Each structure stands twice: as structure tokens, then as C-alpha cells.
Amino acid sequence: MEKWAAQELQYADLGDTRRKKRLISIVENLASQPSTSVPQASGNLAAASATYDFWNSPYFHPSDIIAAQAKSTVERIKEHPIVLAVQDTTSLDFTTQKAKKGMGYLDYKKSFGLKVHTTLGVSAPGIPLGLINQYVWAREEKNLGIAKERKKRETEEKESQRWLDSLSETQQQIPEDIQVVTIGDCEADIFDLFAQSRSPNSHLLIRGTHNRKVNYLEDKQRSGHPEPKYLHQSIREVKACGSLDVQVKRNPNHEARLAKLTVRFASFEIQVPKHHSKANPRQPVKLQVILAEEENPHTGVNPISWLLLTSLDISSFESAITCVRWYSYRWLIERYHFVLKSGCGLEKLQLETGRRIEMALATYSIVAWRLLWLTYQARLHGEESCESFLEEHEWQSLCATIHKKSPPPEKPPSFREAVRMIASLGGFLGRKGDGEPGVKTIWLGLRRLHDISETWKLSHQISSPIEPP
16 A cells, blocks of 8 residues: 555656655555544644645645646556546535635535536546546636526636546547547537547547537438438437346435336537527537437336437447446546545545645545545456555455454455455445445545554564564
């Protein structure tokens, strides 16, 4: 657990090597006990004070920390021919901390905090590779209510511009020979995003929400100038190409069920919206549209309906299903934000200013990614040795604690076995129907493992014979 932070932050340039060492130390402490307070994770008053001083430093910016992780993320991305760049926006709510400076309003006037827009790199099989970029801003109160006139404003004047900026930065950072698929939810259904110039290997996969005016390209080829139709009706008129069974997990609103999705896809020419500025004219955009819809849902449940717009070439049922599967990985960035807020307790930090919060966010972003990576790496590559993320005293003390047997085994457990044991320390029961552990039980387990492994190491140092001089 101690070596990875130095490797992850090898590209950090904070103007002084001592600051880089301090950052590595802070990340190690926070990652070993992610759900504890800063003083608890630091271990002593001096280390806690050093952490707070680091976040208050005027000599570097939060973007310098994010840039360091982004470079390590790109190095991991280079090992994959295809990478998914998943974008999403979240809010950090500090409404209860009235004295905090540098905050902006959130959903309404009486709530305030910061907005965060993140791009997370994900491999095609679904493993989080790290942050690619991140934007943080505070809304100004003078802009409260202007969303009502959003159609009258250019995209560059709206928060929607973050999607376009993140796409541009992603293209700049990732080598052109790697295929990059930018994924976004309904908030990314922006015509200017579809119309933005992209490199040949850069594609979009966006969940649609607007009922846009379209031309079905086959109709256009036959008649030359067909009457424009609307997207929602037009895609449903396309003949289904197959069906897909999806296991829907139980939640407080419905029981677990097997949903059968009917899949359709077709190419459409998306027309320029009427409200689009004439001063900045655009041309229609050709996109592939996929509809995966539950046509005969169980009584009393909301049917699944995914309308996906993509620049990828969709020529078969299999390629359509691949896009549906890739879009399902958008869930990972929601889990990432969940880890930041619930696991790392970012919204509980009693820091005085927005800038210090940004510093803490940049630091915790590394910790949150690492927790998410552990969770999914164990599921997809669990046969590897746990030595890639645990020191010897950590896996030995873990095995001895779980199996209640000493000495521990000579051979370290696999990645999956170690993660399951860590999760069991956090409350994971491992019953037949429980599946693989989630990120919450893992972060709770890591907190306990830290105490166990430190005690183990200390006891073995004390019991070791002292060599004569």
C-alpha cells in the first residue's frame, strides 16, 4: 500500500521535491484509512498539521495534483487499444457550513457549495484507469435563475461548455492511435458537442433525451429531400434487430427481475436546433442511434429505456450491444463520486475556503480512484497476486486475522481473495447470493487492516532477536 502512491505521483511537479514527498505521504495516509478524519488518518498532530498546511499552500494549484495523476492515467491508457472517457458532473454541498468562503449556489439559492466535472478513464472491460481531467467552479449568485433563458445563450456561456472542454482536453492528452469513446448521460445531449471537431479515433456515446428533428438517412437516399421527422418516433419505427436479457438488481422501489430489452439501431441526420445562433451556423450531424427498450415490463415498474447517440459505426446487433455495455460503465463515475463524498467524507471537511477544498478534492481524487480500481480489478483480474497492492506484513496479518491461524501461509493470496478478506473486515459476509464485495465494505475493511497490519509489524519487530554488534 505504501509504494503505489509514489508511483502514481511520479510526475508531480509542485516546485519543490519536499512538497512532492509530502503529497505522497498524505495520499498514503488517507488511502490506508479512507473513511476516517484527517487527524485519524495522519496518525499524529504533526502529520495532520502538515496536511492542512499543504492544502493551504500558495505555491502550487489543485490542477497541478490532478495533472500528475492524469499523466499516470495516460500511461495506463497506453496499454489499451480502446478507452472510455466517462464524463459527469456532481455537487459538493457545504450548506451547513455557513462560514466557508468561496462557495456558490447549487440547485437553489439557499444551498451552496462547489460544482465538479470529472472525466474518468475506463478500460473496455470496465476497470477504472484514473482521472483524465477535472473542473471545479463556484456559481456566482448573480447568475441564479438565468437557466430559464438558456436557449438564448451560446454553449460557451453555459456550464454545458465543460463537456466540450473536457472532450478537447481528453483528445490532447491521449495518443491519437488509441480509440477514445467519450460517454455522457442526458446532460451531454448537446448539439454543439456532436458538432465539435474530433480526431478520427475520437468518438461519442451519449444518452439522448431531446426529441430532435431528424432525417432517416435511408429515406434521404431514396427520395433526396424527405420530410424531417422526430427522433423518438423515428427510432421506434425501425425494425428490431434482436433482444437482450438484463438482470435488474433489487432496490427499495422494486424487486430484482430479469428484463428483456428490444434493440433497434439506425443512422440519422440530426438537424440543427431552431434556437441555434445564426451568427455561428452549424451543419446537420450524422449519428448512429440505438434504442434498448423494455417493451413488456412487469406491472408497477418503470420500464428500462436507453436511447444512445453515437458517432461509432453500428453495423450489427453485436456492435449495438457493445455500445450498450460500454454505456453501462457510466455507473463507475457515479460510484467514484460516491466514494469521494461518502467514503472519503469530502463534504465533512471543516476547511475554511473553496481553494482549500479544491486542494483536498485533488488529493482525495487519487484515493477515491484507487479504491474503485481495487474493487473492479479484483473482479476482472482476481487471479493475480495481492503483492501488487499489499506489503508482506499487510497480507500476512490479513490472513492470520481472517483464518485465526499463525503463522500465515508462505504464499500470498490472490488479488480476489485478499480483497474479499479486506471486505469481510468491513462487514462483507460473502454468502452465496452476495456476489463480489462493493467499494463501501472495502474502504471500511482497509481502515481495520491498517490498524491490524501496524500492530502486526510492531509485534514482529519487538519479538525479533537483536543481532549483536
